[in-house]
Structures are given as structure tokens and as C-alpha cells.
Amino acid sequence: MFKRAAAALAAGAMAVVLSACSSGGAANDGAAGGGSDKITIGFSQVGAESGWRTANTKSVQDAAKKAGVTLKFSDAQQKQENQIKAIRSFIQQKVDIIAFSPVVESGWDTVLKEAKAAKIPVILTDRAVDSQDESLYVSFLGSDFVEEGKRAADWLVKEYQGKADPVNIVQLEGTTGSAPANDRKSGFADVIKGDPKFKVLASQTGDFTRAKGKEVMQAFLKSQPKIDVLYAHNDDMALGAIQAIEEAGKQPGKDIKIISIDGVKDAFTAMSQGKINVVVECNPLLGDQLMELAKKVKKGESVERRIKTEEGVFTQDQAAAALPSRQY
Amino acid sequence: MTKHRLFWPAAVLAALLLANVAFTPDFFAVRIKDGHLYGSLIDILHFGAPLILVALGMTLVIATGGIDLSVGSTVAIAGALACLHISESADPGGLGTVLTAAGLALLVALVLGSVNGFLVSRVGVQPIIATLILMVAGRGVAQLVTDGQIITVTSGPFQLIGGGYWLTVPFAVVLAAAMVLLTALLTRSTALGMLLESVGGNPVASRLVGIRAQRLIALVYVFSAVCAAVAGLMISSNVSAADGNNAGLWIELDAILAVVIGGTSLAGGRFSLGGTVLGALVIQTLATTIYTIGVPPETTLVFKAVVVIAVCLVQSPKFRAKLSHRRRSGARRGSRSESAAPANLEVGR
Numbered sequence: 139m140f141k142r143a144a145a146a147l148a149a150g151a152m153a154v155v156l157s158a159c160s161s162g163g164a165a166n167d168g169a170a171g172g173g174s175d176k177i178t179i180g181f182s183q184v185g186a187e188s189g190w191r192t193a194n195t196k197s198v199q200d201a202a203k204k205a206g207v208t209l210k211f212s213d214a215q216q217k218q219e220n221q222i223k224a225i226r227s228f229i230q231q232k233v234d235i236i237a238f239s240p241v242v243e244s245g246w247d248t249v250l251k252e253a254k255a256a257k258i259p260v261i262l263t264d265r266a267v268d269s270q271d272e273s274l275y276v277s278f279l280g281s282d283f284v285e286e287g288k289r290a291a292d293w294l295v296k297e298y299q300g301k302a303d304p305v306n307i308v309q310l311e312g313t314t315g316s317a318p319a320n321d322r323k324s325g326f327a328d329v330i331k332g333d334p335k336f337k338v339l340a341s342q343t344g345d346f347t348r349a350k351g352k353e354v355m356q357a358f359l360k361s362q363p364k365i366d367v368l369y370a371h372n373d374d375m376a377l378g379a380i381q382a383i384e385e386a387g388k389q390p391g392k393d394i395k396i397i398s399i400d401g402v403k404d405a406f407t408a409m410s411q412g413k414i415n416v417v418v419e420c421n422p423l424l425g426d427q428l429m430e431l432a433k434k435v436k437k438g439e440s441v442e443r444r445i446k447t448e449e450g451v452f453t454q455d456q457a458a459a460a461l462p463s464r465q466y
Numbered sequence: 467m468t469k470h471r472l473f474w475p476a477a478v479l480a481a482l483l484l485a486n487v488a489f490t491p492d493f494f495a496v497r498i499k500d501g502h503l504y505g506s507l508i509d510i511l512h513f514g515a516p517l518i519l520v521a522l523g524m525t526l527v528i529a530t531g532g533i534d535l536s537v538g539s540t541v542a543i544a545g546a547l548a549c550l551h552i553s554e555s556a557d558p559g560g561l562g563t564v565l566t567a568a569g570l571a572l573l574v575a576l577v578l579g580s581v582n583g584f585l586v587s588r589v590g591v592q593p594i595i596a597t598l599i600l601m602v603a604g605r606g607v608a609q610l611v612t613d614g615q616i617i618t619v620t621s622g623p624f625q626l627i628g629g630g631y632w633l634t635v636p637f638a639v640v641l642a643a644a645m646v647l648l649t650a651l652l653t654r655s656t657a658l659g660m661l662l663e664s665v666g667g668n669p670v671a672s673r674l675v676g677i678r679a680q681r682l683i684a685l686v687y688v689f690s691a692v693c694a695a696v697a698g699l700m701i702s703s704n705v706s707a708a709d710g711n712n713a714g715l716w717i718e719l720d721a722i723l724a725v726v727i728g729g730t731s732l733a734g735g736r737f738s739l740g741g742t743v744l745g746a747l748v749i750q751t752l753a754t755t756i757y758t759i760g761v762p763p764e765t766t767l768v769f770k771a772v773v774v775i776a777v778c779l780v781q782s783p784k785f786r787a788k789l790s791h792r793r794r795s796g797a798r799r800g801s802r803s804e805s806a807a808p809a810n811l812e813v814g815r
Binding site for chain 2: 185189191192311314315340341342343345346347348349352353354356357358360361374377378381385386387404
């Protein structure tokens with residue numbers, strides 16, 4: 139164990155030395171190349187965890203091809219050490235820009251400092267890192283989960299405008315402690331707390347999965363005599379809950395209104411059948427925005443530190459029209 | 467009555483169920499809705515069915531002194547393969563397609579179980595290590611099968627396995643009950659159960675008296691994998707989708723817990739199928755309780771831990787003896803021999 143740790147340390151130290159040497163070389167290359175605007179991006183993806191993530195990968199790859207950017211793609215298979223290795227190899231290969239979706243929030247300082255020392259700008263996509271040193275990355279491009287929660291609540295407020303009756307809400311939360319679950323919950327709560335008629339009767343985690351969503355919803359249906367609205371933190375839990383609602387002899391979308399977040403294809407199918415009322419999009423298709431951002435960074439233009447992806451809110455009447463164009 | 471080995475698991479289950487009534491007065495109400503039974507109790511049985519199956523296989527493995535960590539991965543692989551086959555076939559709603567899919571899942575389970583069994587019984591790898599290999603690798607295989615996606619299927623016959631009803635009863639419950647009964651018959655009406663316990667108690671002595679320990683050990687791992695595969699079919703069928711990442715995640719730990727709550731010793735050499743079923747129901751009831759009484763998600767795990775610790779303590783004869791000893795010695799100081807006697811009795815049970 140100790141031996142391995144020591145070996146890893148040594149390897150890390152070597153990588154630092156190597157990158158320090160090669161950064162000198164990079165400067166020379168740049169001078170020799172003289173204003174070539176061909177960009178190379180090293181992109182480290184979390185891994186193939188869901189349809190959402192696959193769509194995210196495909197979007198980045200397609201956008202790179204379209205923009206004429208050389209993309210070095212690496213799949214971390216949900217492991218931080220793989221991502222750190224990938225970033226180190228990007229540094230050695232002297233890419234122009236490193237972009238990555240961090241698997242977890244913390245533990246990035248060392249490797250990002252190496253990138254900074256090699257003068258390679260870093261862009262975060264989709265997920266943020268938790269670091270004291272803000273100079274370690276130039277920009278964070280991704281969804282605003284709090285905003286998504288607020289949009290979900292906005293729809294609800296509009297739907298029940300002018301009605302005085304209390305609205306009983308149950309909530310299916312994402313994985314406890316994850317950023318999307320925390321933020322989608324607080325964004326939603328911020329908006330509805332302005333009106334006392336909205337009551338969240340029960341709120342439990344469904345772990346972002348269909349099976350858990352169904353199980354928890356079944357228990358809700360039995361323990362809560364009157365449920366008007368279901369707010370699910372992602373589509374999969376909503377899809378599981380729909381089955382539970384149907385088994386209880388109620389009509390999803392009518393007897394219980396359903397608000398969901400993400401916008402995967404299955405959810406659009408359910409929405410076009412009237413089973414989901416509204417889906418707040420969480421857009422994985424950030425490839426084009428990433429390429430644009432990379433070009434600006436390469437030219438040395440200043441960019442915003444926080445860039446939000448373009449996202450919409452879809453209701454039932456839009457669902458059928460949008461369904462064929464959903465890529466994930 | 468408290469001497470019966472199933473008394474304490476049953477008491478805990480009853481206590482948990484009664485606790486729910488305080489929060490939901492009609493908790494025990496079961497009525498017919500849309501031609502099938504509907505109620506919280508039915509839910510507990512329905513969602514508990516996969517866990518009962520996995521725990522059933524785990525019980526026999528633990529009886530031989532082993533452990534099977536790979537069941538969660540087997541659950542995921544079985545569900546993924548079945549859903550993949552159905553989604554790619556021309557006739558997803560056909561009975562033939564679904565039977566082939568189920569057969570495929572069971573066949574793969576046979577192979578996976580044989581690998582575990584081979585590693586443990588022939589190669590002599592420690593069970594925890596041998597099955598750890600498949601636990602880790604298996605999830606990768608499941609993701610490979612599903613291509614990292616969630617495969618959604620629409621198939622009537624497939625949906626029956628985990629989400630459908632047969633004569634108003636959830637089919638999954640019928641299936642689980644049938645497997646438990648069959649296993650009980652096989653192990654308790656024949657010498658098989660005794661042989662398993664003997665192998666678990668002392669493999670060397672068992673071999674010396676002529677029991678083919680290696681074959682028996684390999685067999686229980688195959689059985690465990692098959693149980694897990696059926697559970698995997700149930701889980702994926704219940705939501706009509708296969709999720710390589712999350713299906714059956716950590717179910718191996720719940721299954722081990724169910725076995726332990728049921729009074730089967732992790733050291734092997736003794737097992738109780740009835741106890742395992744009770745244990746699995748305790749775990750599922752606990753989950754339902756958390757949802758109904760509204761324990762906040764941040765404290766769910768603490769709540770679970772407290773209940774599990776309490777369950778394990780109340781089951782331990784030594785702990786109970788100590789408690790009663792303390793109570794009695796408080797009342798009648800100095801009568802050590804009297805209070806020590808029942809403690810001995812219980813330990814030697």
C-alpha cells in the first residue's frame with residue numbers, strides 16, 4: 139500500500155517535472171507556428187452513466203468536428219484518478235485547452251495547478267469544482283440547478299394562479315447530498331414559500347432511479363390521502379412514479395400533476411401521452427457553446443466565469459412537436 | 467415462546483408494522499383496486515420479493531460458511547440482458563420473446579454462479595474475494611450490455627414478472643413464495659440442508675465422512691446466482707427498464723443483513739429460511755416506514771442504523787441475558803448463581 143502510494147507520488151512528481159520542461163518547449167512551438175488558429179482541446183468526460191451523459195459526449199464530439207477543433211477525448215469511467223491521469227496526459231501533449239466534467243467536487247487543486255503552470259486554460263463543463271483558488275479555471279459552463287428548481291416552481295405558481303385551495307405537493311429528491319438534488323430542492327422551495335397555499339407534504343430521496351421513484355411514490359400514495367402535485371428532481375424518478383400512480387388507479391397528469399427535470403426522450407413520450415405536465419430541460423447539448431468558448435479563450439479574449447447552458451421549459455402542447463428532435 | 471429462534475425477528479417485524487399504524491391509521495387496510503390487491507402490506511411484500519429471493523440464495527451460501535457479494539451485479543446483468551433481448555426482438559410483447567429473455571438471464575446466472583463456485587470450491591479462493599471479483603466486474607459487464615443507457619421496454623408478459631398480478635396477488639410475491647417453499651422442501655425434507663450445515667460447520671470432517679463438500683459448495687453459489695437473476699428480472703420488469711448502474715445496487719448488503727436478522731450465523735453451519743424471509747420483510751418494512759413517517763432524507767441512514775443496531779442487540783441472547791441479569795441483580799442483590807443460570811441456558815441454545 140505504502141509502496142504504491144510512494145510510486146504514485148514519484149510518478150506525479152515526474153509528471154510535474156516533465157510538464158515544466160515541456161512548457162518551455164510549447165512556447166517555442168507556439169512561436170514557430172506563428173498564429174496558427176487550429177485548436178486542440180483535451181476533454182475528460184465523467185463516463186457513460188446515462189442517456190443524458192451519452193448525449194453530452196456526442197454533442198461535444200459533433201461540435202468539435204463542426205468547428206474544426208481537434209478533440210482528444212478521454213472517458214474516466216466515473217473515477218477521479220482516471221480524470222487526473224487524463225488531465226496530466228493532456229498537459230504532456232500540450233493541448234491548447236483542457237475541458238472536463240469533474241466526477242466529484244473536491245481534490246482537483248494539485249492537477250489544476252500543474253495545468254496552470256503549463257499555461258493551459260481549463261474550462262469546467264456541467265459540474266463545478268470546490269476550490270479556494272479561483273484562478274485554476276477560466277470558466278464554468280453548465281446548467282444552473284437552482285434556476286431549474288425555480289422554473290419548475292414558476293410553472294406551478296402559474297398553473298394554480300387565482301385558486302385559493304391548498305395545493306398538496308410531494309417531492310422526489312435526487313441522491314442525498316448531490317448538487318442537483320440540493321439545488322433543485324432549494325430553488326423550488328424559494329419560489330413556493332411566497333404563497334402559503336403550496337404545501338410540501340412529503341419529500342424523500344428516490345436516488346435519481348426509476349425503481350426507487352416508484353417505490354417511494356407508492357408509499358406516498360398510501361400515507362398521504364390527497365396529493366395534487368408531484369415534483370421529481372429527474373425524469374427517471376417521475377417515470378417510476380407514473381407507474382405507481384397508475385397502479386393506484388389514478389391518472390398521472392390529471393389527478394396528480396407531474397413536474398419533472400431533465401428532458402430525456404422517455405419523459406417527452408410520457409408527456410405527449412399526457413402523463414407528465416411539464417419538463418424543465420437540463421441541457422446536455424453544450425458542445426457548440428463549449429467550442430465557441432474555447433475559441434475565445436484561445437484568442438485571449440476575456441470570458442465570463444459562469445456561463446449557463448441554453449435551456450427551455452416544455453409543456454404538454456409542445457411535447458409532441460419536440461419529441462422527434464430529442465436526441466437523448 | 468421467546469425461546470423459539472424466530473420469535474425475535476417476528477417481534478421486530480410486528481413492532482415496525484405497528485409503529486406505522488400510529489402515523490397512518492389505515493396502514494393494515496387491504497382492498498381490491500382495479501382487480502388486484504392494494505395496500506401498504508401488499509407493497510411491502512411486492513417490493514420485498516426480490517430481496518427475499520436474493521437473501522434466500524445468500525442464506526444457503528452463508529450456511530456453508532461462505533458469502534456471495536456478487537448478487538447485486540448478477541441482478542443488474544440479468545435485468546440488462548433480458549431487457550436488451552426484448553427491446554431488440556421483432557415482437558417485444560410475445561410470450562416466446564419473454565421466455566427466451568428470461569431463459570437467457572438464467573443461463574448467464576448459471577455461468578456466473580459456476581465461476582464463483584469454481585473459484586471458491588476448486589481453486590480455494592476466499593469466498594469474499596472470489597465473489598468480490600464479479601461484484602466489481604459485473605457492474606461493468608451490465609453497463610457494457612446496456613451501453614451505459616437505461617433500456618426501456620414495453621412488453622406485457624415481461625411486465626407481469628415483477629409488476630403484474632396473478633389472481634389479484636402480485637406475481638413477484640407468488641414467484642418468491644414458490645421459490646422459498648421449494649427451497650425449504652429441498653433442504654428440509656431431504657438430507658441436503660443437513661449436509662450443507664455440516665459442510666459449513668466443519669468442511670474437513672464433512673469430507674472425511676464422505677460428503678462431497680466441493681460439489682455442494684459450488685452448487686450453493688450457482689443457486690445464489692439463479693436467485694439473484696430471478697430477482698433481477700423482477701426489478702427490471704417492475705419498472706419496465708434496465709439500469710446497469712443502479713439495478714440491485716447494494717442489494718448484497720441488504721441480503722446479508724436479512725440473513726443475519728433472521729438468525730443465521732455468519733460463521734456457517736446453521737441456517738433458517740423462515741428467519742431470512744422475516745429478515746427481508748423487516749428491511750423492506752423499515753424502508754416503507756421511513757417513507758410513511760417522513761424521516762428526512764439526510765437522516766434516513768442514521769435512522770436505519772439505529773433500528774438495525776437495536777434489532778441485532780435484541781436478538782443477541784448474551785445481550786438479553788445481561789439485561790435481565792442487571793434487572794434482577796438490582797432487585798435481589800447477591801444472587802449471582804441464580805441469574806447466571808438462564809444466561810447459560812440461552813447461550814447453549
